[in-house]
Amino acid sequence: MSFYKEYQKFSAKELNQFINNVTSQMVQRALEKDRLSQEEFLALLSPAAGNYLEQMAQKAHQMTVQQFGKVILLYTPMYLADYCVNQCVYCSFNVHNPIPRSKLSPVEVEAGAKEIAKTELKHILILTGESRKHTPVSYIKECAQILRKYFSSVSIEIYPLLEEEYRELVAAGVDGLTIYQEVYQEEVYHQVHVKGPKKNYLFRLDAPERGCRAGMRTVNIGALLGLADWRTEAIFSGLHARYLQDKYLESEIGISVPRIRPHLGEFQPANLVEDKSFVQILLALRIFLPRAGIALSTRENALFRDHLVYLGVTKMSAGSTTVVGGHSKEEGSGQFAICDERTVEQVKDMIYRQGYQPIFKDWEAI
Amino acid sequence: MVDKLVIGGRELENRLFVGTGKFANHHLITESINRSGAQVVTMALRRVDLKVRQENVLNFIPKDCVLLPNTSGARTAEEAVKIARIARDSGCGNWVKIEVISDHKYLLPDNYETIRATEILVSEGFVVLPYMSPDLMVAKRLAEVGAAAIMPLGSPIGTNRGLKTKELIRILIEEIKLPIIVDAGIGKPSEAAEAMEMGAAAVLVNTAIATADDPAMMGEAFSLAVRAGRMAYLAGPGATKIYAEASSPLTGFLS
Numbered sequence: 001m002s003f004y005k006e007y008q009k010f011s012a013k014e015l016n017q018f019i020n021n022v023t024s025q026m027v028q029r030a031l032e033k034d035r036l037s038q039e040e041f042l043a044l045l046s047p048a049a050g051n052y053l054e055q056m057a058q059k060a061h062q063m064t065v066q067q068f069g070k071v072i073l074l075y076t077p078m079y080l081a082d083y084c085v086n087q088c089v090y091c092s093f094n095v096h097n098p099i100p101r102s103k104l105s106p107v108e109v110e111a112g113a114k115e116i117a118k119t120e121l122k123h124i125l126i127l128t129g130e131s132r133k134h135t136p137v138s139y140i141k142e143c144a145q146i147l148r149k150y151f152s153s154v155s156i157e158i159y160p161l162l163e164e165e166y167r168e169l170v171a172a173g174v175d176g177l178t179i180y181q182e183v184y185q186e187e188v189y190h191q192v193h194v195k196g197p198k199k200n201y202l203f204r205l206d207a208p209e210r211g212c213r214a215g216m217r218t219v220n221i222g223a224l225l226g227l228a229d230w231r232t233e234a235i236f237s238g239l240h241a242r243y244l245q246d247k248y249l250e251s252e253i254g255i256s257v258p259r260i261r262p263h264l265g266e267f268q269p270a271n272l273v274e275d276k277s278f279v280q281i282l283l284a285l286r287i288f289l290p291r292a293g294i295a296l297s298t299r300e301n302a303l304f305r306d307h308l309v310y311l312g313v314t315k316m317s318a319g320s321t322t323v324v325g326g327h328s329k330e331e332g333s334g335q336f337a338i339c340d341e342r343t344v345e346q347v348k349d350m351i352y353r354q355g356y357q358p359i360f361k362d363w364e365a366i
Numbered sequence: 367m368v369d370k371l372v373i374g375g376r377e378l379e380n381r382l383f384v385g386t387g388k389f390a391n392h393h394l395i396t397e398s399i400n401r402s403g404a405q406v407v408t409m410a411l412r413r414v415d416l417k418v419r420q421e422n423v424l425n426f427i428p429k430d431c432v433l434l435p436n437t438s439g440a441r442t443a444e445e446a447v448k449i450a451r452i453a454r455d456s457g458c459g460n461w462v463k464i465e466v467i468s469d470h471k472y473l474l475p476d477n478y479e480t481i482r483a484t485e486i487l488v489s490e491g492f493v494v495l496p497y498m499s500p501d502l503m504v505a506k507r508l509a510e511v512g513a514a515a516i517m518p519l520g521s522p523i524g525t526n527r528g529l530k531t532k533e534l535i536r537i538l539i540e541e542i543k544l545p546i547i548v549d550a551g552i553g554k555p556s557e558a559a560e561a562m563e564m565g566a567a568a569v570l571v572n573t574a575i576a577t578a579d580d581p582a583m584m585g586e587a588f589s590l591a592v593r594a595g596r597m598a599y600l601a602g603p604g605a606t607k608i609y610a611e612a613s614s615p616l617t618g619f620l621s
Contacts, residue, residue: 065577066524066526066573066577067524068388069387069389069390069573069576069577070388070390070391070577071388071389071390122415152412217439245470245471246471249468249469249470250441250470251470253470291470291471291473352391355390355391357389357390357391357392359413360415361412361413361415362412362413363412363439364411364412364414364439364449364452366440366445366449366452
């Protein structure tokens with residue numbers, strides 16, 4: 001059984017038909033419930049629900065405070081390498097982009113870790129492009145073991161692995177897996193992933209499940225907003241998260257809402273998501289998934305992120321760079337352009353000003 | 367005679383235990399504890415960072431409180447045992463609240479893993495307070511293996527739904543000779559009073575205080591409610607039993 005079976009039950013046409021027929025009464029009824037059905041979740045992503053953003057925000061805020069408190073966990077990404085064999089039209093690491101490629105040596109990983117550790121961050125997310133030649137699982141494992149000395153939680157956002165490979169990394173101290181489907185609509189997926197192993201839609205779709213079975217403590221999913229119609233992508237993201245929560249009770253399932261950012265290459269996204277729509281997605285996901293962590297990266301600008309603190313987000317990255325080794329050096333080409341360039345200290349101060357407690361540590365590696 | 371709760375050799379006058387998660391600001395933790403007079407304070411070891419002076423939640427817990435580290439994050443008995451040992455080695459004392467949850471949908475505890483963890487940690491000299499789903503057989507087993515108290519949930523963590531498991535808790539209070547401390551789900555001071563009126567030894571409250579608009583005031587409200595409920599329990603029919611009584615108080619006149 002795979003989420004694909006669930007995905008296949010809905011055609012984009014049927015979903016659009018349903019949400020375009022959602023009425024105000026359906027939205028209001030959904031907002032009165034504690035636990036939403038699939039149809040009620042869809043109703044919150046409808047055009048009709050666009051008139052209820054304030055009510056959705058009040059509910060999402062109250063649910064998040066009750067479940068998580070007024071706290072935001074801070075983390076940062078660390079790019080280990082940008083070698084990649086895939087041709088993804090939306091990514092600077094596309095194999096055809098003429099950027100100098102690099103990979104951190106273990107010494108450089110440790111130097112980067114020391115720099116990041118000075119900020120008092122304890123949660124780190126390591127990323128690479130997809131290249132089993134340059135960044136095999138053994139390399140990821142070695143880096144994770146170095147980073148475990150400096151951080152309480154080490155998560156990975158790399159190419160999809162087999163279950164035994166995830167198990168190997170869990171044994172080495174990795175406790176979190178982030179893997180975005182990028183785009184759930186299969187036809188669009190094949191259009192934006194031109195060539196390379198990432199073209200395998202099903203292998204990627206099933207990766208979160210393999211991570212859960214391998215014992216990953218947290219598993220985070222999401223779609224890259226802007227590649228396909230945002231309502232359908234948000235729907236599938238939410239349904240995928242609910243499916244994983246229902247099937248893998250032992251894992252903490254989280255979700256992210258990354259919006260596409262400027263990058264190298266000529267691809268122009270056809271489905272840019274405006275701020276109002278982004279907020280509707282965030283609120284609908286929060287109300288549908290009361291226990292899911294929701295992570296917000298520095299793809300979003302500072303002022304926008306400040307407002308989103310109240311709207312269901314539980315984790316935020318800070319002091320970010322998408323450049324390989326960017327925490328220790330300045331030059332280099334990143335995966336995408338960061339929007340919120342504030343330091344960890346600045347983001348921490350912002351969270352205090354918003355009346356929330358920034359949390360640096362929420363896991364003890366055991 | 368002051369009514370005291372004795373656990374692990376400690377005498378406690380305040381029967382409100384408080385948690386430290388979810389507060390909007392660590393300073394509010396201190397204010398809430400001081401205003402409520404709570405003497406036992408739980409914290410998740412996963413949030414404790416002894417290397418960082420400023421943000422370490424331990425710095426905000428008054429020094430005369432009893433620390434009750436919880437094993438939040440543990441999915442198995444082995445993980446709970448490891449966390450407890452780390453807590454003790456880090457200077458958090460030898461009390462531990464066992465929280466073994468492998469269900470992230472409802473956050474319900476795994477009673478069987480909780481029994482196993484209790485047995486191991488009792489043998490290592492911990493004062494063990496296990497958090498559990500109210501089940502009489504499980505509570506009996508926890509008592510047998512040496513738990514210092516039993517902490518049944520009122521409703522699932524964070525739901526603030528009150529004493530949904532009231533009847534099961536009542537049975538535990540009747541049958542188990544250990545302090546029964548109602549934990550999780552208490553959303554209002556009246557619900558804390560209700561638990562104490564039934565005969566609970568104490569209650570643990572986190573979400574309802576931490577997420578209140580005025581956590582310090584809510585902490586005080588809970589403390590007053592716990593005292594009121596305890597007094598009501600002592601003042602009720604059961605209270606006469608602490609004094610010597612005639613063996614047939616109502617029909618003794620017939621002999």
